[in-house]
Amino acid sequence: MSEDELIIIENLKKIYKIKNVEFPALRGINLKIYKGEFLGIAGPSGSGKTTLLDMIGLLDSPTEGKIIIDKKDVTKFDEDKRAIFRRKNIGFVFQSYNLISYLTVLENVELALAAAGYPVSKRKAKAEEILSMIPGMLELKNKKPNELSAGQQQRVAIARALANDPKILIADEPTANLDSKTGEAIVELLRKLNEEKGVTIVMATHDPMMMKYVDRLVYIRDGLIEKEVIQK
Numbered sequence: 317m318s319e320d321e322l323i324i325i326e327n328l329k330k331i332y333k334i335k336n337v338e339f340p341a342l343r344g345i346n347l348k349i350y351k352g353e354f355l356g357i358a359g360p361s362g363s364g365k366t367t368l369l370d371m372i373g374l375l376d377s378p379t380e381g382k383i384i385i386d387k388k389d390v391t392k393f394d395e396d397k398r399a400i401f402r403r404k405n406i407g408f409v410f411q412s413y414n415l416i417s418y419l420t421v422l423e424n425v426e427l428a429l430a431a432a433g434y435p436v437s438k439r440k441a442k443a444e445e446i447l448s449m450i451p452g453m454l455e456l457k458n459k460k461p462n463e464l465s466a467g468q469q470q471r472v473a474i475a476r477a478l479a480n481d482p483k484i485l486i487a488d489e490p491t492a493n494l495d496s497k498t499g500e501a502i503v504e505l506l507r508k509l510n511e512e513k514g515v516t517i518v519m520a521t522h523d524p525m526m527m528k529y530v531d532r533l534v535y536i537r538d539g540l541i542e543k544e545v546i547q548k
């Protein structure tokens with residue numbers, strides 16, 4: 317494993333089983349993801365993008381194959397070890413923002429800091445520091461999610477995902493519920509965080525507008541890698 321390889325995926329298969337019927341969602345994915353990379357995963361609906369991100373994010377385990385992150389074979393981890401690894405290393409952004417509606421923007425970020433084990437005495441200052449990395453967000457710190465636009469809510473979700481200072485940010489269709497201008501602003505923000513903080517980002521999208529922002533685009537179809545395009 318070379319020093320710049322962060323994630324190595326080997327022959328990854330995932331078969332969902334409902335009653336006795338098997339649905340192969342991933343059929344043998346081989347992929348290396350490098351430190352500091354902004355990787356896009358593209359492909360039609362049902363091709364396996366979310367399934368792949370769930371495996372990389374240790375939200376689910378594969379049926380077969382291996383995922384090595386930072387030299388550790390995470391597919392060998394039990395549920396507890398997976399949770400600890402996620403909490404230390406991985407941030408998530410989804411197409412729905414999943415903010416806590418009765419908490420303010422600041423409190424939503426503070427809650428994520430609490431979950432990451434950040435000491436209570438420093439939480440507020442750290443939450444403000446994270447929000448200040450995202451243009452326009454600190455001014456909104458006392459608002460509740462329903463007082464924000466969709467783009468602003470997604471920015472809060474991104475701030476929250478940064479609470480554990482993740483090595484890897486998993487973004488599953490982060491712009492799917494946004495108009496194209498707001499969507500581009502969100503991907504530009506992810507790009508900025510990738511460049512300035514060095515966080516490795518793996519983003520699934522089927523929106524061609526978002527694809528130009530990534531370093532490399534991997535196309536999947538029917539659970540297999542179809543092609544990849546290096547852009548930077």
Ligand SMILES: Nc1ncnc2c1ncn2[C@@H]1O[C@H](COP(=O)(O)OP(=O)(O)OP(=O)(O)O)[C@@H](O)[C@H]1O
Pocket residue numbers: 332333334339340341359360361362363364365366367368522
């Ligand atoms: N929990 C599940 N149980 C059974 N089948 C599932 C489950 N999750 C996904 N699948 C199936 O696995 C395949 C891949 O789904 P996945 O959600 O990974 O695709 P996707 O590329 O992310 O699609 P989309 O762009 O629509 O989100 C699909 O055929 C889907 O129906």
